[in-house]
Amino acid sequence: MQTWIDGIVDWLFGIPTWLHDVISWWVRAIFWWLSSIWAIFVYVWSVVVYNIGFLFKAVIFPGLIFIVMGIIFAVWSTRKLWGRIQARRGPFHIGKYGGLQLFADAIKLISKETIIPEKARRWMYRFLPSFLLIIVLLPFAFIPWDSSWFIADLSVSLVLVFAFLTAVPVIALLSGWISGSKYSLIGGFRAANNQFACEIPMIISSVGPALLAGSLSVMGIAQAQAGIWYVVLLPVNMVTFLVAAIASVGTFPFDAPVADSEIIFGWRTEFSGIYFTMTYFAEFAEQLLYSALLVTLFFGGFWGLPFIPAVVNFIIKFLVVFFFFVIVTSSFYRLRQDQIVRYCWKYLLPLSVLNVVVALLAIAYFPGLALLVIGG
Amino acid sequence: MKTDIVDDAIEIWFGPQHVSAHGWATKLTLVGDYIVECDPNAGYFHRSAEKVMEFRNFRQGALIMERLCMLEAFLAEYPYVTAVEKIAGLEVPERAKVMRTIMMEASRIHSLQFWWGQFAAELGLFTMLLWPWVDREFFLDAFEELSGSRHAVSYNTPGGVKYDFNEGVIAKLERAMDRIEDRLPKFKDMLLRGPTFRVRTQGIGQFTAEQGLKWGLSGPNIKACGVPMDLRKDDPDPSLAYDMCDWEVPTVHNEDHPGESDAYDRMVQRFLEVETSLGIIKQLLPQVPDGPIIDPKHRAKANRLPEGEAYGRVEGTRGVTTLWLKTQDKAQTPWRAKIRGPCFSSYYSLKHLVPSSKFADFIVIFGSLDPYPGWWDR
Amino acid sequence: MGFFSVLGDMFRIFKHVFRQVFVRPFTSLYPFEDRYYPERTRGRHIHIREKCTACSQCVRACPVVAIRIDKEDKMYEKDAALYFDYSRCIFCGLCVEACRFDSLFHTPIVDLSEGERDDLLYGPDKIETLERDPLEWRGRRFR
Secondary structure (H helix, E strand, O other): OOOHHHHHHHHHHHHHHHHHHHHHHHHHHHHHHHHHHHHHHHHHHHHHHHOHHHHHHHHHOOOHHHHHHHHHHHHHHHHHHHHHHOOOOOOOOOOHHHOOHHHHHHHHHHHOOOOOOOOOOHHHHHHHHHHHHHHHHHHHHHOOOOOOOOOOOOOOHHHHHHHHHHHHHHHHHHHHHHOOOHHHHHHHHHHHHHHHHHHHHHHHHHHHHHHHHOOOOHHHHHHHHHOOOHHHHOHHHHHHHHHHHHHHHOOHHHOHHHOOOOOOOHHHOOOOHHHHHHHHHHHHHHHHHHHHHHHHHHOOOOOOOOOOOHHHHHHHHHHHHHHHHHHHHOOOOOOOHHHHHHHHHHHHHHHHHHHHHHHHHHHHHOHHHHHHHHOO | OOOOOOOOOEEEEEOOOOOOOOOOEEEEEEEOOEEEEEEEEOOOOOOOHHHHHOOOOOOOHHHHHHHHOHHHHHHHOHHHHHHHHHHHOOOOOHHHHHHHHHHHHHHHHHHHHHHHHHHHHHOOOOHHHHHHHHHHHHHHHHHHHHHOOOOOOOOEEOOEEOOOOOHHHHHHHHHHHHHHHHHHHHHHHHOOOOHHHHHHHOOOOOEEHHHHHHHOOOOHHHHOOOOOOOHHHHOOOOOOOHHHOOOOOOOOOOOOOOOEEOHHHHHHHHHHHHHHHHHHHHHHHHHOOOOOOEOHHHHHHHOOEOOEEEEEEEEOOOOEEEEEEEEOOOEOOOOEEEEEOOHHHHHHOHHHHOOOOEHHHHHHHHHHOOOOHHHHOO | OOHHHHHHHHHHHHHHHHHHHOOOOOOOOOOOOOOOOOOOOOOOEEEOOOOOOOOOHHHHHOOOOOEEEEOOOOOOOOOOEEEEEOOOOOOOOHHHHHOOOOOEEEOOOOOOOOOOHHHHEEOHHHHOOOOOOOOEEOOEEOO
16 A cells, blocks of 8 residues: 555655666766767778878878978078078078078067058958968979879879969969058069969970870879980970979069069068968978979989989989079079060960970971880 | 049059168159159158258268268268368378378279169169179278278378378288179179160160259269269369379260160169279379378368368269368358268159159169269258 | 070079089178277277376367266376267277377277166276176177
8 A cells, every 4th residue: 555655765765766877877978979989089090090101191291291391491491592692601590500590480470460451351361371371282292202102193183283373373462452552462463464474384384294294194294204304305395494483483583573672572561470471481382392393394203313212313303403493593683574474475485385396296207206205 | 743633543652661762762653554753752861961060070070971971981071071171271191192092992992882782682683782792891891901990981081081001901902902803704794794684774764964964963874874074084183193093984885875874874884983993093002102191280270260161072983972161260160061962863863764664663763873862861 | 685695694694603602601600700800990999097188188079979088086197087988989080089198099899789778888997998798698698
């Protein structure tokens, strides 16, 4: 017979059960959460292990860290070489031969106050420099440092590289526009003008290697030069590509976009702090990219002395080409922007076309040469 | 042309904060890429030197003159010194005359070397900024050996010079001259024969001799038009020794546009100036006579001057530098000093030279006139 | 100005620039290396008090009023204490020229860095001797 006392007893005995249920629910819930996190972790780990080679390439060796270190080294060597050429010493205080100077400079620039002008469009002003740096860093994925050390190999990677690089002057024009300064606006237009002048000669110069290799892939072009470097067959194209590359980067003979004695720093006038650092790094990244492309397209890529690792071969040639970049940038006076267009269209374009045509005729009439080229 | 006439016009201050505008500001009105109006503004570098001179005695005044343009310190302080000498009636010893002339020509070379580097940097080649400046150091070493200071030499004094030549000075001067002679072909390759230099400067900032004379230009800027106008020949100063040597006024004759000069001609003219100055120094160095560098009896005469007024003038690196000095009787300081700097006229001639040229050429035209802000804002 | 002569000019420029890469730099590491100062260098002054006659000609000659004289402060018979303000001095040499008693000279010492502006006022204790404690700041010695 049930009484109200029994009800109380039942209620009292129910408390531990209820507590047990609550606790066990929480334990199960926590265990479920932990196990699902563990599952995600296992999944990610399996992906990482499965793609460890790709991730290592993308992040460490031919990828981000290597390229950023390369940029820092490039800035250091450029400053050191410019100093040498100008009878100075260049950086020498921090580190051996000033090797750590660039880290100090980067820390200084990053920790500086970022001043955004009143008339600037704030959102774009914050967005564009990092976008520029990303755009310039992306094509490094296609550079074949070795037959196995590369990040991506598409059948149309050469086209893709130029597609990425076309965006650079657009960003320069935009950042000149949104900075809200007359000097940076003029600089932005000059950057667009530079690209207008040099892009077509540059792409036509790269047509030659692509035709000879029968491939639009940067990797394919590099591999096709096992027999003979294309600089032997297309010397004029090499020169036109170098000149057009310098014009596209906008360094010294063609530095109308950032001419510091005319328009203070061109489209970069208003950038300060971290934003300036990004645009500055992007310029050197572009120089590095063009030196790497020059090595790949004309100087036989990773082919070279057989007893040296292929990567080392590539890097030696890369450094030599970069050295010539620096020599050329410290030899000539700045050209006016209309002169840049005139010389690029009047001399560079016919020369680049001429060399391609000559190479094609040679292949058509001397098939033995074609066999040599293809590596047969 | 007013701004409201052309809707597209934008005004740009090539202003006091610009990288290559060190102490000057020019307002430019642009339509597209062309400059339609140029408004030079003096006054950003004003140090009221003429007023300060009224409170300094006749020994101290030359210090102010040389601080107006440190690059041609020997030349800049000369007008003041010679004006004092004229009023006081001081005789300069022969040795001091020759030494003055030698050091003035050395100062001219050093100033022109500075300008090569500056103009190259304005054209965007920093290699050529540093190369002439390296050679300039050798002249600075000679100046330091002579007077004890690299730039502010304070060498000329009323009645003579302060410091005597010794073997070290002559050796250093000869070393500097050998160095510049070695390097002149190299600089010609880099500057005059450089293809990018030629396309940037030929036909830029062109004006005729009549225009230049009307604007009041002098010195290398007018000599580049083919006008042999040189104070060293036209008005031989009795207290300088230009008549002791054999030299010609260097002028440029360009066959493409005779009687006119562009930025390229002005660069050629400056090379000729350096060669002429080298020739003068080489002829004068062996014939420095013995004797005192300053007459000790005359020294005290510069303390108090009689009443009078005098012009002192000299053919400077950038043109004719003139100083007018008026004194009252037995005064320790000048009553009024007035300076005519050579660069004022070349700076304000931009008003006529620059319009209808491209914006990128503005700095080329400006730099080719070899302006120095210290000379237009005293 | 044909095409090939322009190429020749360009290669001549390359030759000059390329040669310069292998030339020693011209600059000297100034604070770490000494440079040569000639005998006549107009550096800081030295005041030889034995010969001074307190004529105050140096004070009159100074164009920037950098010298102050204290005639009360006598160490010998008729000398005076000189105070040099090196924040004003322009090293023109007029005071040395004005001294007729060989009592004031320039020295080839031009390293005058100090931590505070007041230290640049050289009193009689500092102007009469060449010895000077170099500035020490955070464990580094400055010239």
